[in-house]
Amino acid sequence: MIHISDLHLTDLSTVRPQKIRGKRRLGHFSWRGRRRYRHLPAHLEALRRAVLDAQPDFIVVTGDLVHIGLPSELAVAANWLAALAPPGKMLVTPGNHDLYAEDSWAACEGHLGDYLHLSPSSGEAGEAPFRRGFPSHVSLQLGAERHTADAKGTTDRPLGCLQAFHESVDGIELYGLNTGCPTPLGAASGRLGSGQRHRLERLMKQAPAGALKVVALHHAPMRGVMPGRKALIDADALEALLADAHLVLHGHGHWSRSYRCGAAQIFAVGSASTADAAFRQFDFHPQEGTVQVRMGLHVRAVDGDGFGLGEEAAFSVSTGR
Ligand SMILES: [Fe+2]
Numbered sequence: 001m002i003h004i005s006d007l008h009l010t011d012l013s014t015v016r017p018q019k020i021r022g023k024r025r026l027g028h029f030s031w032r033g034r035r036r037y038r039h040l041p042a043h044l045e046a047l048r049r050a051v052l053d054a055q056p057d058f059i060v061v062t063g064d065l066v067h068i069g070l071p072s073e074l075a076v077a078a079n080w081l082a083a084l085a086p087p088g089k090m091l092v093t094p095g096n097h098d099l100y101a102e103d104s105w106a107a108c109e110g111h112l113g114d115y116l117h118l119s120p121s122s123g124e125a126g127e128a129p130f131r132r133g134f135p136s137h138v139s140l141q142l143g144a145e146r147h148t149a150d151a152k153g154t155t156d157r158p159l160g161c162l163q164a165f166h167e168s169v170d171g172i173e174l175y176g177l178n179t180g181c182p183t184p185l186g187a188a189s190g191r192l193g194s195g196q197r198h199r200l201e202r203l204m205k206q207a208p209a210g211a212l213k214v215v216a217l218h219h220a221p222m223r224g225v226m227p228g229r230k231a232l233i234d235a236d237a238l239e240a241l242l243a244d245a246h247l248v249l250h251g252h253g254h255w256s257r258s259y260r261c262g263a264a265q266i267f268a269v270g271s272a273s274t275a276d277a278a279f280r281q282f283d284f285h286p287q288e289g290t291v292q293v294r295m296g297l298h299v300r301a302v303d304g305d306g307f308g309l310g311e312e313a314a315f316s317v318s319t320g321r
Helices: 024-040 041-053 070-085 104-116 194-205 237-244
Strands: 002-004 059-061 091-092 136-142 162-165 171-176 212-218 247-248 255-261 265-267 276-287 290-300 309-319
Touching: 002 041, 002 247, 041 070, 041 276, 041 290, 059 290, 091 104, 091 171, 162 194, 171 194, 194 237
Parallel strands: 002 059, 059 091, 171 212, 212 247, 247 265
Antiparallel strands: 002 276, 136 162, 136 171, 255 265, 276 290, 290 309
């Protein structure tokens, strides 16, 4: 499984600022001033090649595909995703830049479609439309049955291969949260809302015994990790739920760090399009009652388009069987 985030992949040079209003106008100004020099297509293309070379079984994208949530940007993002992997091999969770304005969600849903893996018929009366299909939920089977051997007994596929299902199977339960929502000028905060939190709690309790539970979201899930204007507003309530999760993947900070929240190991990954573009690769090896996890952080080499291993970690997760 590979984790990427904060692609900011669109070019706003053909968008006339006179044609856009409100917060989007300021976002366009920010892109012209700084962001277009920071998030470069060449970096993103190098990352795309490196990810394809790694032949991942599944890819998690934790938001901020675009800059100001324009429908035209989200159409470009959908094409970029399609060139990387089909929806059956990828889960996307939106970020604050994807849901930049009130009309952004309709474009997200329309263009990103199956990549969101929205849960059908979830949501409460009065709940915002952009929270209704979340958490998304994909079950990934650890591919022991795809672990084949030739006559000499050597393997041609490693353990840890993943295959996506929409019903629960023994393996990895992946939950995608939507923390993005339109915010006032100057704010890049997020919010889950009580309905989405309650559904996450229920889904994790329904997970098969022995499953590795992975939560993906854009914003940092703990208070104090990001400054207030970029924080997840209901992080405290989420933190209590993460006692039932094993791994958490997020973006938003444009940095690659790992830290803990109770028993859950949290991994943030940097932007996919900056000079220090990065992605994380996870390999999972199930054993009785535990899953052995190997994590590699791959970082773009400053003097070229290749990616090198910036950090490695190996740890064991008790899945309670
Ligand atoms: Fe963000």
